Amino acid sequence: MLIAERRRRLLEQVRQRGYASFRELADTLGISESTVRRDLRLMVAEGLLEATRGGVGPMPGDSRPVPDSGAFRPADGVRGSIWAGASPAEDDAVAARYASGPADDPVDAERQAIAAHAATLVKPGSAILLGPGRTTYALARRLMTISSLTVVTNSVLVTQALLGAPQIDVVMVGGTLRRSIGALVGPVTEQTLQGFRGDQVFLSGDGVTVDRGLTTPNVFAAATDQALMAAGRQVVVLADHTKLGHDTMCQTVPTSRIDVLVTDAGADPEVRRLLAAAGVDVQAVSER
Template sequence: MLIAERRRRLLAHVRDHGYVSFRDLAEALGISESTVRRDLRAMAADGLLALTRGGAGPRHGSSPARSVPPAGPNGADPVSGPREAIAARAATLVAEGSAVLLGPGRTTTALARYLAAFDQLTVVTNSISVTSALLDAPQVEVVLIGGALRRSIGAAVGPIAEAALTGLRGAQVFLSGEGVTPERGLTTPNVFAAATDQALMAAGQQVVVLADHTKLGRETMCQTVPPERIDVLVTDQAADDYLVDRLRATGIDIHVA
């Protein structure tokens, strides 16, 4: 079966059924689950469908036969709109077989659902929702960092988490805070979350910030990543052009989803 025909049939199956698991799609088309994951990841990056925990569903605004069910607890619901677009673009930056770090947040959780379609990957995280999004992806090795639970963000923070990150090194770290400015970079309102995010930042060779347009130009109390340490910023099309230009002038590579 040609790739184009296979993907056409996958898309039709998703649109007809709403939410479909990787296994069901593989059985329906008579192909392997790894092939399904690879095709769905490419199709999601093209905006044709949305990946969810363990499968795929139609993009927000389409009319499936039945709605996409929640992917899991702790905020791991299917994400639509700017966060989904940002997550899909961020997933294209990740190489198969690499090791990446993900901080807490709704956008990083959306990214985790795209990463669940990878054939081989290691994800280090302190986020409960990121871990939940990867539970049904046994081919993705998950390293869950422990520490003091901060319930407001669903993540482990504090000295134990920071110590656990010492000595780790990943190809990329993906972080999402509450504000991004050219002067202070990424910020968050909580000092404990900021310290743990800084430890995550130190463990990543490339620092990627995920921030929708509502966060650009906003500044909160604690600096997480100074502007000179942000390698890539992924935002959405509603981002203010003036702010984008000012951030780009600091040397940040900006991707607009």
Template sequence: MVRANGAVSLRELARVVQTSEVTVRRDVRALEAEGLLDRRHGGAVLPGGFTRESGFPQKSLSATAEKTAIADLAAGLVDEGEAIVVGAGTTTQELARRLARVPGLTVVTNSLLVAQALAHANRVEVVMTGGTLRGSNYALVGSGAEQSLQGLRVSRAFLSGSGLTAERGLSTSNMLSASVDRALVQAAAEVVVLADHTKLGADTMFQTVPTDVITRLVTDEPPAHDERASTELQALADQGVQITVAGVPVSPSAAAQAPASSAESEKVRPQRREMPLPGQRRTRGGAGPGPARLGPAGGLEPGTAPGPGGSMERVARMADLRRR
């Protein structure tokens, strides 16, 4: 699977081979010891994956459930009549499919896949950048794309990438893509990064968005064993990034191993958690109260969320009210 796709998550491997992530993680360690692959924070890649960029077919098969959940939450951040920019990527493509239902929206993008997802949305205006087509990810890059973004101003930019760390922020493996992403960021008042847990702690060649420019991260819950992803989330929260965590539905194999009550509760659990505290930072350069603390599995530590009992629902309501 790694040879075919370039990268694969432990969750996906466990689903395909119908075993637990614990077993898969042990086998991945053994394969890494033989030099057949490299482990990467909740997944595995081909050796030398630090500089290697997977093509679109490979990326589209990685962490599909996580990307879907992230796109669902990110779409809820967009209001009617907004003007936004959306970068290239498989997660942003999923977001675009959901934006087709937002009336009066204007979307500026360099991604052919994002534009295609919105092509038949009657109430959404799509503005394409110029540039040279980069076939590996169906994106327009180069000076033409960057020049077409000069003088543009929108409310938000939604971007993805190859890796995200608290030290360097969002990064990608391709220089041309990084340059266009930086131009997209310059056009936006707020920057929202969409990154699943496999990208947390991964560091690739070209920085696109420094951490202090990222307004919000929309991600999924890291597995309990993935300490590096959880640590990275805490570090990002400490630097003022608002973090929205999407719940991912339990796979059939995982549900079969879990108690019935646990599996059922997962299906109805609100699929949104906010950290750090609302109002900490909404736009670049803003300041506010200190961040909430993340627990060892990536969740908030007891008592750090505001409201009775540290309710995540109240955090989400406050964020929504403030956004309105």
């Protein structure tokens, strides 16, 4: 079964049932439960379905018809939007959900504390680069009071956050839009970033280890993050405690290039010690 058809049928089953467990969907479609979980995780992240305990359900008030398989497209690369017929308003809604996280986000308080501390590292009159991510988005929202700042970013969400700050010059680099991370990536982005040099670059990812530094599972995001890293004199990684000690597929910033790691007080003390021993300035902050 093609990916597009499989996801169309998954969405159809959930909307017909109102609720479905992973096992029920796997049995109905004749596929593995792990495949169901992977597909549904992406569909929840993209706002097509709502996560529930032990399964999924339709989004509240969602009356959109299930498109035929032609309206779905498999992710081009590692991840991507599968709602090809989405309106701009729907795209904005997906972006908002990505930026803020779910209402019961267990690390939102830590993320906000990390962002608040990171904002204190930014000096008025400087030029910085911000990569995509929920924590960098939270940081962008805390830069509104800093004067004479230049921000270079590939993140649509960071750009949106700074629209109301006329004292901040925002440079958004071009590229290919990947809705799954709310950012522009690809060769155009990487080539454009080669012409920039900033005082600091702030990056987040999915894992930080002593052996590999900052990593992400998204190959497209990894290449662009590497270009962002190369454009910054000081590299600041923002990562909550759930990411320390966690390793994913693609390395973006080796440990030797991480100047500052801002994390929360719940981060593994041993991982923090080893990173500090490797030359990283580890700054752990408490919730505010």
